[in-house]
Amino acid sequence: MDYVKLGNTGLEVSRLCLGCMTFGEPDRGNHVWTLPEDQSRPLIRQAIELGINFLDTANVYSDGSSEEIVGRAIRDFSRREEIVLATKVHGRMRPGPNGGGLSRKAIFAEIDASLIRLGTDYVDLYQIHRWDPSTPIEETLEALHDVVKAGKARYIGASSMPAWHMMKALFTARLNGWTRFVSMQNHLNLLYREEEREMLPLCLDQGIGVIPWSPLARGRLARAWDESTHRAETDAFGKTLYVEADRAVVDAVGAIAAKRGVPRAQVALAWLCAKPGVTAPIIGASKPGHLTDAVAALELRLTAEEIAWLEEPYVPHRVAGFS
Numbered sequence: 096m097d098y099v100k101l102g103n104t105g106l107e108v109s110r111l112c113l114g115c116m117t118f119g120e121p122d123r124g125n126h127v128w129t130l131p132e133d134q135s136r137p138l139i140r141q142a143i144e145l146g147i148n149f150l151d152t153a154n155v156y157s158d159g160s161s162e163e164i165v166g167r168a169i170r171d172f173s174r175r176e177e178i179v180l181a182t183k184v185h186g187r188m189r190p191g192p193n194g195g196g197l198s199r200k201a202i203f204a205e206i207d208a209s210l211i212r213l214g215t216d217y218v219d220l221y222q223i224h225r226w227d228p229s230t231p232i233e234e235t236l237e238a239l240h241d242v243v244k245a246g247k248a249r250y251i252g253a254s255s256m257p258a259w260h261m262m263k264a265l266f267t268a269r270l271n272g273w274t275r276f277v278s279m280q281n282h283l284n285l286l287y288r289e290e291e292r293e294m295l296p297l298c299l300d301q302g303i304g305v306i307p308w309s310p311l312a313r314g315r316l317a318r319a320w321d322e323s324t325h326r327a328e329t330d331a332f333g334k335t336l337y338v339e340a341d342r343a344v345v346d347a348v349g350a351i352a353a354k355r356g357v358p359r360a361q362v363a364l365a366w367l368c369a370k371p372g373v374t375a376p377i378i379g380a381s382k383p384g385h386l387t388d389a390v391a392a393l394e395l396r397l398t399a400e401e402i403a404w405l406e407e408p409y410v411p412h413r414v415a416g417f418s
């Protein structure tokens with residue numbers, strides 16, 4: 096496993112981040128396709144044994160049960176100081192006032208609740224899951240800075256948002272001497288490349304680590320267009336992200352995979368890992384082979400012709416995933 100710095104920090108992360116949205120009790124929250132604890136633990140253990148030291152979860156995943164499962168697995172299969180543990184805040188955790196969002200009150204309540212579920216006294220990366228238009232960014236950033244100063248988070252990061260929001264947050268933090276976001280967790284894969292317009296150049300310019308979510312377009316890039324899985328059939332959010340025109344890109348992935356004699360997932364991940372500025376895709380794995388394919392993708396070097404072939408059929412997409 097290769098390890099790289101997360102953006103311009105000193106933090107060393109594996110070139111793959113383990114997405115932990117897959118791990119959670121299916122009867123909690125709204126992801127019915129997730130794996131319960133007994134099926135999740137072997138995959139988390141395998142990822143750690145493969146050298147993946149970077150794990151991403153969120154308070155909202157499966158109503159907190161992802162954090163609970165991940166916390167217990169880290170305790171049982173690793174040493175805490177060897178793991179870079181990331182979680183997120185913003186999503187609604189309960190109905191009523193202050194049950195979600197990025198107010199000072201919500202952030203202070205949610206970091207403590209996440210730490211209890213994770214069974215640790217700090218997270219390495221605390222990310223805002225989305226922008227909160229109803230809270231001043233100054234309030235959010237000062238609260239996150241205080242979370243860091245209290246020793247509850249080592250670094251802070253951001254997730255899907257317009258590039259001007261990210262730049263405003265970076266500028267506001269600098270102006271006030273507050274902790275700056277060090278990473279951007281955004282939606283980027285061969286089927287959704289709108290982030291190449293503004294966000295990726297911004298992150299390169301500002302030294303922000305890029306950790307794309309759904310790097311396989313929630314599995315679409317890992318199989319033929321007409322094939323399906325339990326997750327694909329029940330993944331309500333995933334159904335909103337891609338369009339029929341994406342079939343041509345999926346076909347190109349299939350053709351290159353066949354020519355190379357490798358699984359499609361390796362081709363799609365190799366394309367993403369080769370993109371300047373991308374630190375570590377956040378991979379989703381529901382089977383052991385998904386993890387070994389992802390690790391093998393780090394060795395696959397696509398030619399310029401293959402990259403052009405993969406990129407040529409792309410059609411611009413409606414911006415999705417900011418709210």
Ligand SMILES: NC(=O)c1ccc[n+]([C@@H]2O[C@H](COP(=O)([O-])OP(=O)(O)OC[C@H]3O[C@@H](n4cnc5c(N)ncnc54)[C@H](OP(=O)(O)O)[C@@H]3O)[C@@H](O)[C@H]2O)c1
Nearest residue numbers: 114115116308309310311312313314317324326360379385
């Ligand atoms: N910040 C955000 O807003 C946000 C949003 C979404 C996700 N995330 C993060 O990103 C992580 C990854 O998201 P994702 O699960 O959507 O990622 P993904 O890598 O695009 O999709 C994972 C799915 O692809 C299929 N797959 C993976 N490897 C495969 C292989 N080698 N062969 C065949 N199929 C393969 C599996 O589908 P099946 O299970 O159907 O077989 C797997 O569940 C999440 O866990 C979470 O941490 C963040």
